[in-house]
Ligand SMILES: Oc1cc(-c2ccc(F)cc2)cc2cccnc12
């Protein structure tokens with residue numbers, strides 16, 4: 326099981342160094358201006374789940390500035406692929422720079438668009454059969470419909486892991502109810518805090534049972 330690892334990064338900001346990109350964003354958002362990155366505390370839980378799953382295919386819903394994209398991609402094995410979807414073109418443009426600065430473009434495909442339109446097209450457009458890991462970190466009201474859509478489109482296989490951010494704050498109650506009560510999922514809550522604050526939040530890890 327993914328356990329909380331203390332992860333400390335002591336690096337300076339260098340090109341091609343994902344750790345320094347992560348540290349720079351965390352430092353800025355903690356000390357200058359809050360932003361809705363998954364952050365360092367929940368980020369360590371994300372790291373442990375990525376390392377445990379060791380995925381060949383990853384889908385991230387909600388790129389934002391690319392912080393979690395970099396966190397995930399830096400841990401992927403050589404030929405693994407991460408597809409990340411962002412609705413807002415302005416932040417997508419920033420994310421492209423952040424991903425490039427971390428030197429991770431080869432592992433990441435950033436797509437701009439709406440999840441509802443994009444999910445049904447993934448198989449034929451990107452040649453992906455199923456995802457080993459899905460990180461849900463977009464608008465909370467889409468967690469449940471998009472999960473049902475991924476099921477319907479056959480994008481999940483026995484053992485696929487869904488990891489959802491913000492299940493407490495801002496909260497995704499309908500999604501939580503679904504994954505915790507459905508016999509098709511084995512769900513577990515990782516208690517943490519809203520990025521850069523003392524407010525409670527957490528990640529829900531749900532394994533699709535097929
Ligand atoms: O991690 C996140 C945090 C928040 C958030 C915004 C304002 C608050 F007062 C509290 C939480 C929104 C998100 C929207 C999309 C993906 N992640 C989010």
Ligand SMILES: [Mg+2]
Nearest residue numbers: 363462490491
């Ligand atoms: Mg989030």
